[in-house]
Amino acid sequence: MTELKPAVLRQDSGLLRVRLDLAYDGAPFSGWALQPGLATVQGVIEAGLETVLRRPARLTVAGRTDTGVHARGQVAHVDLTPGEWHGLSRGKEMSPETALLRRLGATISRELNSADSQRHRVPAVVLLKVALAPQGFDARFSALWRRYSYRIADRPQLRDPLARSVTLWHPDELHVDPLNAGARQLLGLQDFRSFVKLRPGATTVRELQRFDFRRAEDGVIIVSVQADAFCHNMVRGLIGSTLRVGTGEKEPQWLLERLQARSKEARSVLAAPHPLVLEEVRYPDDDAIGSRAAETRARRDGSARAEAL
Numbered sequence: 001m002t003e004l005k006p007a008v009l010r011q012d013s014g015l016l017r018v019r020l021d022l023a024y025d026g027a028p029f030s031g032w033a034l035q036p037g038l039a040t041v042q043g044v045i046e047a048g049l050e051t052v053l054r055r056p057a058r059l060t061v062a063g064r065t066d067t068g069v070h071a072r073g074q075v076a077h078v079d080l081t082p083g084e085w086h087g088l089s090r091g092k093e094m095s096p097e098t099a100l101l102r103r104l105g106a107t108i109s110r111e112l113n114s115a116d117s118q119r120h121r122v123p124a125v126v127l128l129k130v131a132l133a134p135q136g137f138d139a140r141f142s143a144l145w146r147r148y149s150y151r152i153a154d155r156p157q158l159r160d161p162l163a164r165s166v167t168l169w170h171p172d173e174l175h176v177d178p179l180n181a182g183a184r185q186l187l188g189l190q191d192f193r194s195f196v197k198l199r200p201g202a203t204t205v206r207e208l209q210r211f212d213f214r215r216a217e218d219g220v221i222i223v224s225v226q227a228d229a230f231c232h233n234m235v236r237g238l239i240g241s242t243l244r245v246g247t248g249e250k251e252p253q254w255l256l257e258r259l260q261a262r263s264k265e266a267r268s269v270l271a272a273p274h275p276l277v278l279e280e281v282r283y284p285d286d287d288a289i290g291s292r293a294a295e296t297r298a299r300r301d302g303s304a305r306a307e308a309l
Helices: 041-053 082-086 096-114 161-166 176-184 234-246 253-261 286-308
Strands: 016-024 070-080 125-132 145-153 188-191 205-215 221-227 276-282
Touching: 016 041, 016 082, 041 070, 041 096, 041 125, 070 082, 096 125, 145 234, 176 205, 176 234, 176 253, 205 234, 221 234, 234 253
Parallel strands: 070 276
Antiparallel strands: 016 070, 016 125, 145 221, 145 276, 188 205, 205 221
């Protein structure tokens, strides 16, 4: 997996930053990030960009989703020269935005279909929108927050075979009130190292802004998790641990004790990835995009240095 940091686009670089809004079914992929010999979402899109631009191009993404995790509201950016941008329409009467949306979308579809024996299938990656980004935009560091959803069917009558690819079939009935009582204790700016997969030099401090469970009208439990950013496996670690409270195995207070312990328990279990969906990434107004990116980058670097001391 690559760990390259997003580039900071200088005002005098002459490059144009382009925002891509994406959705994808994560089931066929080994996550977002490039991995040698494996199919990844980043790999598919960058291969499409290379075909369109006739040169390699590197994407920066708002949130690197894990293997099997889906997205409805993913955001990425890529930097193009003015010549590349204005040449996308190839003399046709369409905007560069429309041209890249159509050409890259068609290229991605062809690549996915050629690798899929079931050619009638809808492509697993969809390019939703293309736009020139405002000055200072960074898909990763400009984001105010990311929001995920997670579906759980905890009763046999709720197990819809047509939704099984995006729903956890939990073997035991869950109780929503204890789930929420436990989840509330984790809110705020916290060190979440007890619930994540550690990465060398990376901070585990995040602001968890929302974490709640509710039963939808059809009885399925919908989990909403929102934070300024997420560590590796953080959402699945939080949900997997909290489900132990929902079954009555643990009391809600146990989650706070786990948080304060700042170390993973031997019996820590990650929730399954297939019901997890990145729903939305929110950014500030255009005039605050650049300052948000600078503040986030400085805060993350400072937190990582402090943990290393």
